[in-house]
Amino acid sequence: MRKVWDIHGGVHPPESKTQSNHCAIASIELAEELVLPLSQHIGAPSTAVVTVGDRVLKGQLIAEAQGLISAPIHASTSGTVTAIEQRPIAHPSGMTADCIVLKPDGLEEWIEIDACNDYKALEKTEILAKIRGAGISGMGGAGFPAAVKLNPRPNQKITTLILNGTECEPYITADDMLMREHANEIIAGALLLAHLLDNPSEILVGIEDNKPEAIATMQAAAENTAVEIVVFPTKYPSGGEKQLIEIVTGKQVPSGALPASIGIVVQNVGSAFAAWRAVRFGEPLISRVTTVVGESLALQRNIEVPLGTPIQHILQQHGWQQENAARLIIGGPMMGYTVESPLVPVVKTTNCILAPSRQEVPEQPPAQPCIRCGMCAEACPASLLPQQLFWFAQSENYEKLREHDLFDCIECGACSYVCPSNIPLVQYYRASKSEIRIIDADKQKSDRARVRFEARKARIEQAEAEKEAKRVARKIAAEQAKRLADEKKALAGPQGTATTTSSELADKASTAAKPTDVDPATELAKLERALSSAQSRQERATASLTDMQREDPDNTARIESLQARLKQAQLKVNEAEQKLGSFKAAQNSVVATETIIKQKLTSSPLEQLQKSVDTIGKRLTTARQKLAEAEAAGTPTVEALRQGVAKLQQKLDTSERELVEAKAATSTASEVATEVNSDHNKTLSAADIAIEKAKAKAAAQANMSDTEKRAAQLTSLQSRLTKARERLAKAEAENNENIDAFRIGVEKLEVKLAEAKEDVKEKA
Template structure:
């Protein structure tokens, strides 16, 4: 015989189990609607994978698990999804949560199931996958995803596997009837889960001695196996996970620890049955056995009810007399909670629906002051100090609550049951647990925000350091360039030039800048422009998630402008590389250029523009092929060059064929650019002097019209291209129109 240990404390409340064990497990018709909450388990709520209006089949996945500690939800029957909305769910707080609402079609048609007749050939990973796909969670009330329990970490070697058939809570007989009627399938499920766990040394099924029929059925089903059915004295709450471990093995789970830490895993007998059905027949968890009991009902029994069935429909099928009810309790009288809304649904963890009369389960009298009797500490199965916890809960002293192991409380209600002052101790503990969890969540959120802020500050500091390093590098390059110029100025060649200059001669014209100096200057300009592009791009990336759309548009415009500047700087540097150096012999070329006729100058300028345009178009095509970030800037450069070419061609066409005056001009001594400008200004002034006031006004009006026409053309083009300077173009047009109106009047 296996040695049985006792637990600390515990009580012996009236059991009231005979009311629901007189008949076999029954069933009820399909309800008018199925309500499937997305959070029927510990962990993250599932995510709906169907939409309103979808047709679903029985057993079809309608919500996918989100993360490891989550479980999928399946349709309990065939029908149509009529809503996905917030509904009041089965929870002590009466909170609302997202639910999938299905209207049954009455056909109850199954989806295609993944049955496996020879499941003994499946490997461990495939078995775990089938359990996870079926959405199975702990059926004893905790709702812990079973796929995690049957797949322990590699460093957690499980030696003892325990199946809980205790069901110590008064009134509840769901597991009792399940073991009586479906013992063979439960044993198959136990053997299946034992395979999951690897080399388990012992497999135990613990049952209290107040269930003789269930004990006999399980012992018969376990004959010839290595499963041991262990019977022990009835005592509440021996069905608690840690208490059952202590009773069967004498071991205690450390505070804050898990049974796996001492090589033990505990499962419910109902979970074992659901796991077997999932692996053998491919059935997801869409129904469960639930006790429906209470003297307000004409029929008290256990039923196999579809998950998602409203409690109001279940009560209606059992002759519920609302005028006699005291309250509706989901779960047992010790650990259950009152439901304010009768339309909340049955979920995967609903093991009992209790509808007592006032006489059957009277309300507790008003709470009195604590008399420090210590009876609560004597009854506590977790060896806690309920009186101290009560005081700290009232004071909201979270640190001392945690120091006194508040979270080791299993909320069995034994302390409240024996309290002579009728203090609802468990309610205080539940409220304090919730407050601590909220505070921890807020602290975690705050810590994450602080980490993000510190990371951002570090990132900004790094960017500033890089910017300063580049600035210092540019400053050093400029100083080196100045030093180089100074060395050239002090060189013997420069001194010789100064001494050979004629005394009394007019001051020499400033010499052209040194090509190396010009190239260095262009390179520094390009480096500066590229740095601005990098900073603009980095600023846009940094603000991508946090800034609003207006801020992002401003940053994009800044980046585009920086890219355009960089493109122009690169173009200038490229042109400088192609331009011939001006030497002493180049002075004659300058004189020759000054002696050219206007037509020759225009033709040469047009040829140069066409060459630059061709080069710019080639660079644009290459950038477009490579998907470079400078495509927009290059495109604007090509458009500007094209406009210059068009203007030069138009000016050349307006010049017309060579005239006698042009011929005379060709033979006349070449004028300097300054002299030409002076002569042109004199000619214009002479022409205006010979004009009357009316002619001057007409000429001014025609010039203004020409300017307005050009401005409107630019505005039209900007509107077509969605140019960022469109507002400036529009303002220019409006200003010219106003001037034209004033001049016309």
């Protein structure tokens, strides 16, 4: 026989298993409605893929998994979805959660299922997909998705597969009866799981010696296979994952680690059975074997019950005498929890419904002060110090709780069971774990917020740097443009002999716009060296931490110090990357600004006017769209938007008129220039012609007296006013929507003309 080991601590509470293991697994009538919670497993809740009113078939997917640590939900029978709403679920807090409510139609009409005669002909990824798609999760514990356990990391070589058939909790016999009646399928499931894990050297099924019928049946089924049935003495809580590993292999899982880290995978016998049914017959997990037990019931036994069946329906089928029941417990008396409402449904992890009488489970005596007897430490199977954990939990000293490995507690209740002071130790531990998880979640949320804040701050700083660079460039460009305008005016005078071209002037402005206080190449090299240095420090810190974790994993103080050093190095790298990125963005902004300045200065007046007309036209189109939306919505900004449209229309009209005049002037100037340069076969550019025209105009104005200048201005205003009145008359005749804009333009020109006339009279 295989050697087995003992575990530290443990207790021997009354087994109370004979009440429910005397008859075969039975079935009950379908409930009038099934309530299927979207969260029946550890991890993210699934998401409904059906809607109210949909008719579904038995085995049909009704909620899909969300993420890796999640599992899908399937319809337990055929029927109609009547609601998707909050309903009470089996939880110690009595909380509600999103559930799909299904009204059975009694037809039990299945979907088309995909059977497989030889799973070895399939790729392992296909088999895992079948198990995951069937919604298989741990059926003896917290409900961890089975497909995740069966797909370990590439660096984790699995040498031992263990099926947990221990079922050490008092009253519960669901796995016992499952092994008696479905031993062959459980063994087939074990071989299937072993195939997925690359055939580990050991395939073990651990069973306590208080289940002789199950042991005999499983041994017969495992004959001539690689599966070994390991029998060991009854002791609570030998069914805990880490405790079972120590019993059958002698190995201990390190604190905070998973069994896969030492080459072991553990699955419940119920999970192996469900996985086999899913792969071989294509059946999703829609029912499970559950123990229904307690002296307040007329009938105690094991039943195969559809998931989602309300517990109240099950109790009624077993003659529940509610007035004699002390409480209603999901699970066993040691690790189970009380539920307030019998309306909660059966889920994938519901292995027992315990309805004890008041004689079976009397009221808990009031807690007394701790007498420091040490019995809790002797009973703890995880070799913890329950007394110290209790004190730290009372004082809410969460750091000390972490140091004393609170999360290694499996909440078996052995410490509470032996405590002579009747202190509910496990409740303290559960509450502290919950608080620590909340604190950790808040810290993670705070860390994410800090990272987002720092990233936002960096973006703002980068944007400010770009904005400042653009502002400086615009200021320099404006100063240069003003200087260039003065130079052009001087060139246009009668004595102007300079030959500076517009291209040369643009180059001067571009040169002046460049920052001279910092050499960009020097600064870039400096920032790149800083980043390279920070990355080197990060690589050294990573190497040191990796070496320490490999060579001395128990030296937590040194490991934490190296982790802090690595985090600081990572922050330095991030800071260096942000500075380098900001500098490059600022340089790119300066270059872009220089390009724009040069383009503006080298473009001809005609091109500038055309661009102005295009820009104003786009703005006018956008303004009209906003005005139409505002008028349709009846917002109070309609009048302001209407005035804005009128002003833009006026600007567009003025710019278009100037463009037409410039084109005409350019055409004339081009003809003259062509004639002048015909001997040399050259044609002046439009920009040079415009410059020549500007020179001629400036020369003509230079020779005018003040009186002549005022007279010319008066003539120009009269001409513009005449044209504006013509446009207004045309708009009024066509009932143009921009009549107000034309009218405002006429009024402004009339005011300017009146002022000009007054000025002429005063100077006469």
